[in-house]
Amino acid sequence: QCCWMMLENQCRIFLRHSLTKETSRQKHTLPDLPYDYDALEPHISAESMWRHHTKYHAEYVKNLNMIQEKYLEALQMGDVRAETTLKPARMLNFGGHFNHSILWNSLSPNGGGEPKGVLLNTIRRDFGSFEKMKQQMSAASMSVQGSGWGWLGYNRLRRKLEIATCSNEDMLQSETGLTPLLGVDAWEHAYCFQYNSRRSDYIKSIWNVINWDEVSKRFKTVH
Numbered sequence: 001q002c003c004w005m006m007l008e009n010q011c012r013i014f015l016r017h018s019l020t021k022e023t024s025r026q027k028h029t030l031p032d033l034p035y036d037y038d039a040l041e042p043h044i045s046a047e048s049m050w051r052h053h054t055k056y057h058a059e060y061v062k063n064l065n066m067i068q069e070k071y072l073e074a075l076q077m078g079d080v081r082a083e084t085t086l087k088p089a090r091m092l093n094f095g096g097h098f099n100h101s102i103l104w105n106s107l108s109p110n111g112g113g114e115p116k117g118v119l120l121n122t123i124r125r126d127f128g129s130f131e132k133m134k135q136q137m138s139a140a141s142m143s144v145q146g147s148g149w150g151w152l153g154y155n156r157l158r159r160k161l162e163i164a165t166c167s168n169e170d171m172l173q174s175e176t177g178l179t180p181l182l183g184v185d186a187w188e189h190a191y192c193f194q195y196n197s198r199r200s201d202y203i204k205s206i207w208n209v210i211n212w213d214e215v216s217k218r219f220k221t222v223h
C-alpha cells in the first residue's frame with residue numbers, strides 16, 4: 001500500500017507542477033525490482049527484464065531528470081517558448097517512469113491465477129467473469145497500434161472497473177480519468193528480446209506472473 005501511495009503522490013505532485021508552475025528540484029530515481037531479473041522465468045526472461053528495467057525504464061528516469069532541470073530553468077526565466085517545447089518530452093518521460101513503476105509492482109514469481117475477495121467479485125460483476133476480463137484486456141493490449149499500454153482501471157465516478165488503452169507512455173488517469181490498477185506494456189521493447197514480434201505470446205504469458213495481491217491492495221485504496 002505504501003508503495004502505491006508513494007507512486008500516486010509522485011504523480012499528483014508532478015501534474016500539479018505542470019499546472020501551477022511550482023518548482024521542485026527533487027530527482028526521480030529508478031526503483032529496484034521487488035524480485036530478481038530471472039524470477040519471472042520462463043514467462044518473462046531474465047534478459048527481457050534486465051533490458052526493460054536497466055535500459056528503458058532507466059532511460060526515462062535519466063531523461064526526466066534532465067528535462068525537469070531545463071523545464072524549471074525555463075519556468076524561472078519566464079521562457080514560455082522553451083517551457084512549451086519541453087512539455088511533451090517531460091510528459092513522455094514521466095509517464096514512462098510512472099507506468100513502469102506500476103508494472104514492476106504488478107508482477108511476481110508467485111503470481112498468476114485469479115484475484116480473491118472484493119476485486120474478484122467486482123471483476124465478475126463488471127465483466128461477467130475473470131476469464132472475460134482477461135480476454136477483453138488481452139484484446140485491448142493487442143489492439144494498441146505501435147507503442148502503448150492496455151489497462152485495467154477503476155472509474156471512480158461510475159464505481160466500475162473498465163479496460164482502456166493508452167498510446168506511447170500516456171498516463172491512464174490523465175487520458176481517461178480511470179485510476180490505473182494493472183497495465184500490460186504493449187511496447188515492442190517489453191517482449192522483442194524473448195518473443196520477437198509475437199506480442200500475443202507475451203500477453204498470454206504475462207497472466208502467469210500477475211501479482212493479484214498487489215493489484216487488490218491498490219484497488220482497496222481507490223474504491
Ligand SMILES: [Fe+2]
Binds near residue numbers: 056100185187189
Ligand atoms: Fe516498457
